[in-house]
Amino acid sequence: MAGTGLRFRQGAIFFSGAHAAAHPRTRTPHHHCSPQRTHDARGRCRLTAKSANGRPQISASFRDVAIDGAQSEDGAPEQGGSTVSITVVGASGDLAKKKIFPALFALYYEDCLPEHFTVFGYARSKMSDEELRNMISLTLTCRIDQRENCSDKMEQFLKRCFYQSGQYNSEEGFSELDRKLKEKEAGKVPNRLFYLSIPPNIFVDVVRSASRTASSQDGWTRFIVEKPFGRDSESSGELTRNLKKYLAEEQIFRIDHYLGKELVENLSVLRFSNLVFEPLWSRNYIRNVQLIFSEDFGTEGRGGYFDNYGIIRDIMQNHLLQILALFAMETPVSLDAEDIRNEKVKVLRAEIRVQFRRVPGNLYGRRSRSVGGGGTTATRELEKATNELVLRVQPDEAIYLKINSKVPGLGMRLDSSDLNLLYSERYPPRSRRLRALLLDAIEGERRLFIRSDELDAAWAIFTPVLADLEANKVAPELYPYGSRGPVGAHYLAANHNVRWGDIS
The missing domain is CATH 3.40.50.720 (NAD(P)-binding Rossmann-like Domain)
Incomplete structure (x- = not known):
């Protein structure tokens, strides 16, 4: 496989990985299915789902089990528990x-x-x-x-x-x-x-x-x-x-509300539950990873907030860096929240270099005003055909794999096609971001919440960049509102023999 490109975009996450023996916890409302209910050595409730061959797929430990007894209409419980x-x-x-x-x-x-x-x-x-x-x-x-x-x-x-x-x-x-x-x-x-x-x-x-x-x-x-x-x-x-x-x-x-999005959580499932990706999940086969966060609206109503915090603090230091940690971490020894967060911290504490040279500043025009004229986007055609695995988080959740196939007819001409899973066609629409995180907090499940050492490691990466931007008074590279971003960003990608993925 020549040069596999993996992309995450505003709306897109991509993750794959190692041992398929481990599966992240999946919560299924009990009125939709009835997984087998068992108890561990400590008496905690465990839910186990089984695959078609009868083998356990998912094992979940809930620290706070269902509560026995009745409750009156005004919310007051009627008996012990x-x-x-x-x-x-x-x-x-x-x-x-x-x-x-x-x-x-x-x-x-x-x-x-x-x-x-x-x-x-x-x-x-x-x-x-x-x-x-x-x-x-x-x-x-x-x-x-x-x-x-x-x-x-x-x-x-x-x-x-x-x-x-x-x-x-x-x-x-x-x-x-x-x-x-x-x-x-x-x-x-x-x-x-x-x-x-x-x-x-x-x-x-x-x-x-x-x-x-x-x-x-x-x-x-x-x-x-x-x-x-x-x-x-x-x-x-x-x-x-x-x-x-x-x-x-x-x-x-x-x-972090972004970690409650369906496809962000699905990232772990895609990585640990699909053996097809495991042998390819290395620098030998992955040319580049792109996290694309694109929005079709400006900072209207949020101008004061962005003037104070900026996009680096608001998006990059938390949402995107958390996804990067999930993507790059080693396989945890278990799917316990602490084991997962330990691996994320190892990634964030590793030598992550934020290249500042020739990087456009804050990558947006102040208060979304169009500044300057348009320009031709600098791209470089890749000599090798690539495959791309894309997770689109929002809008229109989807997972798709771009493969190369032969165009029907005489000769050998290649074309790129998508193998896709469109959530809107496969699953009923559900808004789960905050309610999933609320339920996790009630159950004591910390996997999608940020530990203090994670936070320290994340700030250690971006604080020097922010200090450099402010000390050198680096002006953001402005670009027309509604365009694909600053031209300098495309030159930066071209310098590394890659191009930004399509964000349509």
Whole structure:
């Protein structure tokens, strides 16, 4: 095989790898299938799916098993056992209203939440329980499928939603939240998840107040933290140190929404479950790997944010670097979250050189204004025919392999054809990004969350680049809005005898 090209694009991930004996955990809602249920030596629930030949394919360990007993309509459990309380801090914000509460409802609608659960909103705004429910109801939909009883499910979910107002640095506010949580937990073993849907400059205030007055004394307490995780190595390290004054590392779930995308998670399956790729997964057969993040809209409404953070901090240091780590890591000794994250850290700590010479600056025109005229794209025809494996993450999820075949007729003329899996044609549409990560946090599955040493290693790569850009006042290479990007990027690829993949 001559020069295999592997591409990831905005919407595309590509991954393949080694031993097919290992398979990543796949969660299947229990109303869709009934995998065999067993227990390990510690009594934890394990789900095992089998292939057509009867051999185990997937083994999953869920730390938090299904909860026994009944629950009343107002969310209070009726008998012993344990319960899960989910508190959305910053409940009146756009992220909570548009993403978090709808994701929680989707999990409830799919019967993926524990039987005993309660949802609380916490914010500075004065609001009653009923006002919170009215606000949430405006964004809840049943677009998941065409099942019946949607309105009944919605009503049942809203009855489990409550509100507590308070300042983010107020121990009194979180103490009152603790009192209300205990009322709903009704003597059961309490497990508590806090989703910090707030600006990063108040993360530590909330964690300090909540950990001191609203932590579970008998169950687990976890905090989901949204990016950005600092601006550079120094600020990121300071944030981590401050969080760890009040929390253990295993309590902190640093969320990257991009890792919850279906095809990002499918990357591991493609690599470990398809032996056809294993012997080719090396530098001997892979000419280049491209991560293409292209958008057809500008920075409208986000201009202030991008002026402050820029695309390197917003996209490259986290989303794309995480995918690179998944692509390049060695096969983990197991699919335990810590083993996977250990291998990712090894990749990030290896000698990754960010070539700065002749690289266009931030690769976008400020506030999306078209600057300068068009130009001819510099490309170089490759003498060897190539194969490309592409994972398109969004839009229109797809996996396809470009192969070379003979054009029918006389003579020997080659053409490129696609072997493809189009998700829209093969699977029903599902939006799973945030709800999958929420369910992972509830179950204690950390595989798709970022550990502190991963974060340190990622910033160690890009902090020198950012410092160099700022110290030398490197101006971004501007390009016309709606074009394929700066001409310099195509020259850069041509210098290495490759060309950018088609992003259509």
